[in-house]
Each structure stands twice: as C-alpha cells, then as structure tokens.
Amino acid sequence: MSMLESRSALPTALRRRLSNRGKAGHWLWMLLPALLFFAAFWLLPFARLLQMGMTPDRSSQQSGYWTVLSQPQYLLSLINTVVLSLAVTLATLAIAGVVGCFLARQRFVGRGTLLALLTFPLAFPGVVVGFLVVMLVGRQGLLAQLSLSLFHERWILAYSLSGLFIGYLWFSLPRAIVTLVAASEKLDLSLEEAARSLGASQWRIVCDVIVPGLKPALFSTGAICFATSMGAFGTAFTLGTDLNVLPLTIYGEFTNYANFATAAALSVVMGAVAWLALMLARGLTTTSAGDEK
Numbered sequence: 001m002s003m004l005e006s007r008s009a010l011p012t013a014l015r016r017r018l019s020n021r022g023k024a025g026h027w028l029w030m031l032l033p034a035l036l037f038f039a040a041f042w043l044l045p046f047a048r049l050l051q052m053g054m055t056p057d058r059s060s061q062q063s064g065y066w067t068v069l070s071q072p073q074y075l076l077s078l079i080n081t082v083v084l085s086l087a088v089t090l091a092t093l094a095i096a097g098v099v100g101c102f103l104a105r106q107r108f109v110g111r112g113t114l115l116a117l118l119t120f121p122l123a124f125p126g127v128v129v130g131f132l133v134v135m136l137v138g139r140q141g142l143l144a145q146l147s148l149s150l151f152h153e154r155w156i157l158a159y160s161l162s163g164l165f166i167g168y169l170w171f172s173l174p175r176a177i178v179t180l181v182a183a184s185e186k187l188d189l190s191l192e193e194a195a196r197s198l199g200a201s202q203w204r205i206v207c208d209v210i211v212p213g214l215k216p217a218l219f220s221t222g223a224i225c226f227a228t229s230m231g232a233f234g235t236a237f238t239l240g241t242d243l244n245v246l247p248l249t250i251y252g253e254f255t256n257y258a259n260f261a262t263a264a265a266l267s268v269v270m271g272a273v274a275w276l277a278l279m280l281a282r283g284l285t286t287t288s289a290g291d292e293k
Contacts, residue, residue: 053265064261068269074249074262081246082273084161085229088168089222092176095169097218100180101210104187115181119174126171126234133167133239134158159240167235172225183217216285223281227274246270 053064060067068074103115121129137143138158147155157163187210195205211218233247246266253263 049264049267052260053268055261057261058257058259064263064265065268067262068265073244074266077244077246077249077266078269078273080161080244081230081270084165084168084245085226088165088172088229089226091165091169092172092225093218093222096173096176096180096221097214099177101184103177103181104184115177118177121170122174122178124171126167126232126236127238129167129171130235130238133163133170133235137163137166159242161243161245163239164236164243164245167239168229168232171232171235172228175228176221176225179217179221180214183214187213219281219285223278226277230270230274230277 055064056062057064057067060071062070068078099118103111124132135141136158137156139154139156141156141158144154144156147153157166191209191213192205195209200208231247233251236243236245236248237251247270250263250266250270253259253266
C-alpha cells in the first residue's frame with residue numbers, strides 16, 4: 001500500500017488531530033520572537049526590580065518595600081501621585097466627553113482643522129508640555145504678566161502641583177478626545193430620540209443614554225489616563241524637581257542618593273497601582289458590555 005493510500009485510510013478524527021497539532025506548532029514558532037522579546041525586555045528586568053526592592057535600604061538598613069511603607073515622605077509622595085492622577089483623569093474625561101460628543105454630532109466648516117488642533121499636542125513629549133505650562137503660568141508666563149498688570153502681583157502656578165495638574169491635563173486631553181470622538185460616533189441616536197419623545201430632559205438623556213453608551217470608552221480612556229499620569233516624568237521634571245510625586249521621588253533616590261532598593265520598591269508600587277487601575281477598568285468595561293447585551 002502506498003503512503004498516499006495509507007494516509008487516506010486514516011480515520012477522519014485522527015487526521016484532524018494531526019492537522020491541529022501542525023497548526024499549533026506553526027503558531028508557537030510565530031509567537032517565539034514575541035515571547036523572547038517579552039522575557040528579555042520586561043519579564044527579566046521586572047524580576048530583577050522585584051528582587052532589588054527586597055534588598056536593604058541605604059539609610060534604614062531595612063527592606064526597600066518596608067522603607068516605602070513606613071517612611072512618611074514616601075507615603076506622601078504616593079498619595080500625592082494617586083490623588084493628582086485621579087483629578088487629572090476625572091477632569092480629562094469630563095472635558096473630552098463633552099468635546100467628543102460635540103465633534104461627533106456637529107458638522108461645520110473647519111471641523112477637521114479644529115480636531116487636528118485639539119490633537120496636535122500628541123506630537124509633544126512631556127518636556128515640551130512642561131515648557132508650555134511654564135510659558136502659560138510660570139514666573140514670566142501669560143498669567144503672571146496679566147495678574148501683575150491688573151492686581152500688581154504675580155500669580156504663579158507652574159512650579160506646584162497645580163501646574164503639574166495643568167501639564168498632565170494638557171498631555172492627556174488629546175488622547176482622550178480622539179478615543180471619545182470615535183466612541184460618540186457609534187452611539188445610537190434613536191435611543192436619544194425615543195427618550196426625548198417620552199419627555200426626558202437633556203440632563204436625563206445625558207445620564208441615562210449617552211453616559212451608559214460611552215461607559216466602555218470612558219473606563220478604558222480613564223485607566224490609560226490614570227496610568228500615564230502616575231508615571232509621567234518629563235513634564236514633572238521640567239516644572240521642578242522639588243515636587244513630591246513618585247516619578248521625581250524615584251529619580252531622586254536613584255540618581256542623587258544611589259538608593260537602588262528604595263527606588264526599585266517605589267517603582268514596583270507605582271507599577272502595581274497603575275496595573276490595578278488597568279485591571280479594574282478592564283473588569284468594569286467587560287461588565288458594562290455584558291449589561292448592554
């Protein structure tokens with residue numbers, strides 16, 4: 001019996017099993033470069049970071065994690081960063097949600113140009129955003145010059161958490177607007193017309209129709225905005241190294257004091273908070289999508 005005849009004599013289920021094994025092996029070889037890249041540039045460095053955080057701190061001679069959790073300055077830095085990131089996220093979603101709905105529903109001359117201008121800061125790194133904040137609310141900025149001429153005193157916000165809030169908001173808005181414009185264009189307008197015909201006010205339509213329809217986009221955009229604000233370094237560094245936020249605290253421990261254990265522990269804590277936010281948003285998005293179905 002020839003090989004072709006013996007192959008055709010195999011049961012159908014066995015032939016399918018052999019074919020599936022061949023396909024699985026093919027996909028495994030295709031995934032191998034990605035797995036190697038993941039292991040070399042994320043898994044191994046992060047494992048080293050976890051291990052370094054367990055080593056003794058230079059000042060307290062205790063574990064870096066224990067130092068982070070027991071020293072008030074590190075806890076304050078963590079709280080400042082989380083509160084600032086939450087404030088930036090909420091403000092970004094509120095502004096981008098209104099702008100996204102407006103641009104998705106209105107057609108007018110110059111709409112494309114306006115959308116391009118709103119998303120233009122996407123091309124700016126954090127350092128440039130920080131410089132723009134200085135030009136706006138710094139010592140020689142527009143706000144300082146205006147307040148000096150009107151009230152004979154300079155109003156300066158750039159070198160504080162308020163200035164950092166403005167910078168992070170400026171940095172986050174373009175990304176949120178792009179996402180929410182696309183999500184708003186997919187909303188079913190017939191649901192709003194039905195609610196309006198039943199006598200619902202515009203506020204009720206927003207709360208009961210528009211916001212629930214945008215929930216998946218709001219959760220995912222908010223999570224990315226929060227995680228980005230947690231770790232943004234360039235803007236904070238441009239506005240001043242005295243700001244008590246985690247990226248600058250990690251930078252100071254690493255470069256000024258060579259305190260690698262505490263810097264590693266702070267990095268792990270910051271990453272864990274951002275990861276929890278992303279996982280929470282993923283869970284809420286999945287739940288929201290399930291409720292809609």
